[in-house]
Amino acid sequence: MRTILLSCCVVCCVSLASAQQTVVEVSAPLAVLSDDDSHVTQASFRRIDTQQQWSQVWLEHLDIEPVYDNPNRESFQVDFKRCMVVAIFGGATTNTAGYRVDTVTNEVNTVVLRFEARTYQTAGPNGGAAHVTPYAFVVLPKTTKNIVLERSAERYKGQPPVWRKVAELPAATVTPNAQRSSLAHPKRVDIPDDIPFVLVRNAREKDGTVYKQRLHAAFSYESAHHQAWEDCLEWIASPYRKSGAFRAPIPQTNDPYLLRGLEDGSNDCMARIQALREAGHTDESIRQLAQQTLQQSGVYSSAPPPPPAN
Known part of the structure; x- marks a missing residue:
């Protein structure tokens, strides 16, 4: 089932580093659209800063050639003057309903986005695995900082999460x-x-x-x-x-x-x-x-x- 999460809450925490006070903002994303039926079959992470980039990625996600685009298809509008999107594509995999964003941390030089897969168990012949292509579109406030993606490496339920860096998405290198x-x-x-x-x-x-x-x-x-x-x-x-x-x-x-x-x-x-x-x-x-x-x-x-x- 497709899940849309909206949040406006922001929690601020303060840490000390090198004897100087550095403010780190920890928050939730502005919005998340996640499900298990993307047409993107290769695992990848995308940073989307413009409407043109978004149109290309969204049509790829829907498996629609640009020449066959039409106004009656599914759409997800984003204001790229104030926002940006991080796309998480899990590729062809099994038993994953989508992705949940844990936190978004605005650090001095980077924005760290932590997420985890929403997995489930099945039973049946050969394990009864459900073949899926999970994804998540994460809407964040617009920034020129690099986006660091960290994924939970937790193997057993109830254990504290272990966050591992899986990608770093730099800002666009093409200048105006x-x-x-x-x-x-x-x-x-x-x-x-x-x-x-x-x-x-x-x-x-x-x-x-x-x-x-x-x-x-x-x-x-x-x-x-x-x-x-x-x-x-x-x-x-x-x-x-x-x-x-x-x-x-x-x-x-x-x-x-x-x-x-x-x-x-x-x-x-x-x-x-x-x-x-x-x-x-x-x-x-x-x-x-x-x-x-x-x-x-x-x-x-x-x-x-x-x-x-x-």
Whole structure:
């Protein structure tokens, strides 16, 4: 049975170290979602700091390819401006209902998360073992500290727990400046919540015949977003580019999701370019970066000609 634990209690303890007073906060996690039926079959630990990372891990957990994502699937929303998630995947194992978090300790340089497996016994042929894939998603307050995971190594009931370190999850190594130095299109576009995966609507032929039309709205939006981004880079890379902001060409279509994808792709590309300017890049260096990006993506077989001399 799926278990969701919510807690707001915080217990503070004070310890002395090196003759100086160090405050260590011991608390419960903000929330835990745990069960035994993940589609992730390899044991692993994940640190999730952004919505994009969360979308990838959550779809992997549900065994849904991004192209087949839809708004009616199971969801678990997290505010990544204030929170982060630690994912614990037990992989293919037996007789484990999930995981229980014991404590979360906020130390000077790390956050220590202690957890234990919720195991049970079975009987029957070959022991009657239940084959499961347990998991836990642990929501914590956002932090830039390393997350240390310690698991209970207790072998017999009633004995005090023995905590053993099983993983240390460092903060993301990609800095904002490094992210802003790239003009490559995002590998995954965050589809707005109000755009459905598939939309079935009535359409009308020229002779007045009404038929059911299946519109792959999310795919239409994502394809248009990618195309607008690419068009924007070609506009930036051109030595004959005029000043101002790029606007994607508007096709003759009644597909609102395609039109919205073109608009958002153009705006997102220009926002990335503005971030480069604010980071100190010149227009010429941005033009060269756009050319390199187009070459790497195969749009350009070779660099375009240099700008004409004045």
